[in-house]
Amino acid sequence: MDAARADASDRAVEADELERLRQALEDERQRSLRLLADFDNFRRRGARENEAARGDARRAALLPLLPVLDTLERALAAGSMDADFYEGVAATRRLFESALREAGAEPVEAVGQPFDPNLHEAIGTVPSDEVEPGIVVREVRRGWRLPDGLLRPAQVLVAKGEEPGRPWR
């Protein structure tokens, strides 16, 4: 009778142990699954962040160079009586543009296009009889875009209608 009781007690301990192990195994499996899911998310986010880091670095490298091209263009616009020197500088400007394109940048289309707040920054309006209201009539500063977004907007003047109440006043 004592032996039987001890036996029953052993079996209860074993049943507890079985239950504990089953629970622990289930917990551990859930933990692995969560880890796998986290890992997968992290991998996907990592690839996206890598792309974003690339884009940021290119943007940060190119942005300070755009005013240099602006200055060069202003110098050329002023003209020179030294034709040889002028031609050398004009060649540099063309090279500058190709280098920016090689680095992935493209000028934003502006004059003749409908004003687009995603690409253009309106710094004024111009009355015009010839051009539809809302069309860009002059580019004051060139805009540049990258494949992954705008580098800087074009600063433009926009045609406004003669009548009051038109969108561009």
Next chain:
Amino acid sequence: MDAARADASDRAVEADELERLRQALEDERQRSLRLLADFDNFRRRGARENEAARGDARRAALLPLLPVLDTLERALAAGSMDADFYEGVAATRRLFESALREAGAEPVEAVGQPFDPNLHEAIGTVPSDEVEPGIVVREVRRGWRLPDGLLRPAQVLVAKGEEPGRPWR
């Protein structure tokens, strides 16, 4: 006796089940540990790759722009009789340099430095009585470096000794 045998058989099954569960739990724990370690490695590698992607993008953006500055410098070196235009272009050149510095690039020190194959590319040697052999005496094309490495080497002329057998001939 039959009951006792059945009982013994039950207990053997239970013992097997216990053993199987313990093994499965151990396997699952090992699996979690491996996953954690993989995850950790991946995270570390991800951070490094992110830095590398940033560096690559900056390098790719800046490299095509360096010949533009070279051309501008050559135009300026030729001089001009149009002082105003020349000054405008000289200002552009200064702005260009600041923009490159703002983008993280620094010129490589060359003239007066000992030739360093990690920074300089020797395109010739010059006999010199005044300068120690192996010292850079002229920079033909400026070199540029980034915080994470060389952008392009300086192209230089290096002093060679008058006697034969010196390292720079």
